[in-house]
Amino acid sequence: MNQEILNKAEELIKYTNGNICNHCLGRKFSDCVEGKGNEDRGIKIRESLNLKAYDGECEICHDLFNFIEEDVLDLVNEKIDLLKVEFDTFVVGCKLPKEIVEKDQEISDELDFDVEIIKKEVNREIGKLLEANLEQNVDFDGEDVLVMVDFRRILKEDIENPVKVRLQINPIFIEGRYRKLVRGIPQTKWPCTKCKGRGCEECNFTGKQYPESVEELLSETVLKHTNGYEAKFHGAGREDIDVRMLGTGRPFVLEIKEPKIRKIDLEKIADEVAEVAKGKTEYLNLKFTERKRKAEIKVSSPDTYKVYRALVKCEDDIKEEDLEKLQSIHMIQQRTPIRVSHRRADKIREKEVKNIESKFIDSKTFEMIIKTEGGLYIKELISSDEGRSNPSVTEVLGTQAICAELDVIEVGIK
Numbered sequence: 352m353n354q355e356i357l358n359k360a361e362e363l364i365k366y367t368n369g370n371i372c373n374h375c376l377g378r379k380f381s382d383c384v385e386g387k388g389n390e391d392r393g394i395k396i397r398e399s400l401n402l403k404a405y406d407g408e409c410e411i412c413h414d415l416f417n418f419i420e421e422d423v424l425d426l427v428n429e430k431i432d433l434l435k436v437e438f439d440t441f442v443v444g445c446k447l448p449k450e451i452v453e454k455d456q457e458i459s460d461e462l463d464f465d466v467e468i469i470k471k472e473v474n475r476e477i478g479k480l481l482e483a484n485l486e487q488n489v490d491f492d493g494e495d496v497l498v499m500v501d502f503r504r505i506l507k508e509d510i511e512n513p514v515k516v517r518l519q520i521n522p523i524f525i526e527g528r529y530r531k532l533v534r535g536i537p538q539t540k541w542p543c544t545k546c547k548g549r550g551c552e553e554c555n556f557t558g559k560q561y562p563e564s565v566e567e568l569l570s571e572t573v574l575k576h577t578n579g580y581e582a583k584f585h586g587a588g589r590e591d592i593d594v595r596m597l598g599t600g601r602p603f604v605l606e607i608k609e610p611k612i613r614k615i616d617l618e619k620i621a622d623e624v625a626e627v628a629k630g631k632t633e634y635l636n637l638k639f640t641e642r643k644r645k646a647e648i649k650v651s652s653p654d655t656y657k658v659y660r661a662l663v664k665c666e667d668d669i670k671e672e673d674l675e676k677l678q679s680i681h682m683i684q685q686r687t688p689i690r691v692s693h694r695r696a697d698k699i700r701e702k703e704v705k706n707i708e709s710k711f712i713d714s715k716t717f718e719m720i721i722k723t724e725g726g727l728y729i730k731e732l733i734s735s736d737e738g739r740s741n742p743s744v745t746e747v748l749g750t751q752a753i754c755a756e757l758d759v760i761e762v763g764i765k
Contacts, residue, residue, distance in 0.1 A: 528600030
């Protein structure tokens with residue numbers, strides 16, 4: 352070990368009145384002294400200076416690393432047993448007394464050390480301890496659990512349990528497509544409009560406007576298998592309650608918060624949900640996915656499209672050849688519909704109708720298959736919504752038209 356390093360080490364030891372542990376001593380030389388870790392570097396520096404083994408209370412960390420060796424593993428195991436949580440990967444975080452953080456930084460500033468802060472070493476030492484004893488791995492990209500160790504009370508006297516451990520269980524995300532085969536079911540849980548979800552006589556004290564939803568028919572079973580705390584449903588758009596979702600289904604991501612069990616059989620769950628749903632809904636191609644996917648399926652882009660089947664009723668008689676006029680409908684200027692204006696920004700959106708196919712049924716009824724850019728309101732495209740959609744089927748045919756039935760038959764996303 353060169354003399355320049357030893358001189359700097361003597362300066363550091365003198366600055367701390369000799370009260371510096373091997374971890375804190377080695378950390379300040381982590382960029383220039385070889386070793387298996389900072390503690391090992393500290394030992395080597397002491398040996399090179401012919402100093403006796405460290406035995407005291409460190410002025411920097413107040414022997415915080417002893418708490419790691421003596422307390423942390425037991426506390427983590429207690430928390431795992433209490434929560435009955437299963438996981439394969441984890442990351443570590445810690446909270447330190449500000450006195451320790453400030454002292455560590457003060458010494459680096461005063462003696463011109465440019466090395467890692469104490470918090471990084473604490474996290475690393477906890478991670479090494481847990482990896483060795485739990486047979487699970489640190490994973491900074493896709494961790495199942497965050498182990499947060501709180502040391503902020505270790506400097507206080509007469510505290511029986513100065514170290515606290517909290518496990519943050521990260522969500523799991525399940526992607527798939529759903530089909531809604533009947534009308535009258537909302538996509539997500541709809542709170543009772545009278546009691547706002549608290550429960551009243553009108554909703555039979557369920558707190559819900561409708562007894563079931565696409566979300567709940569799936570999530571209740573998944574929550575049971577994961578022992579999760581809560582589910583949140585992220586759909587690639589949504590259809591109205593009176594609209595069916597057919598074809599290949601609508602993409603969705605189901606987020607399960609705080610799942611105690613992460614390894615679940617999605618095929619088995621799909622079969623179980625099918626029995627519960629009794630033909631009202633279907634959930635296809637279930638698979639585990641990443642957090643970012645819930646945002647990706649919501650993004651509207653020129654590549655997204657929807658295909659609808661609409662049964663249209665007209666106020667006045669029409670002829671089959673009148674339906675040819677619908678081919679003129681292409682770019683739509685659509686102001687926020689009256690029926691959703693209470694919850695959507697009032698603005699004009701321009702959307703493209705990519706294709707229309709029409710089938711004459713009788714003098715006042717026809718069927719449309721419409722392919723459109725995502726985000727176009729089909730009912731208003733047909734009715735004109737008091738002129739807020741322009742052009743519209745009503746305008747082109749010269750008679751008031753309404754959408755009597757609507758089905759979504761394809762949702763295209765990336």
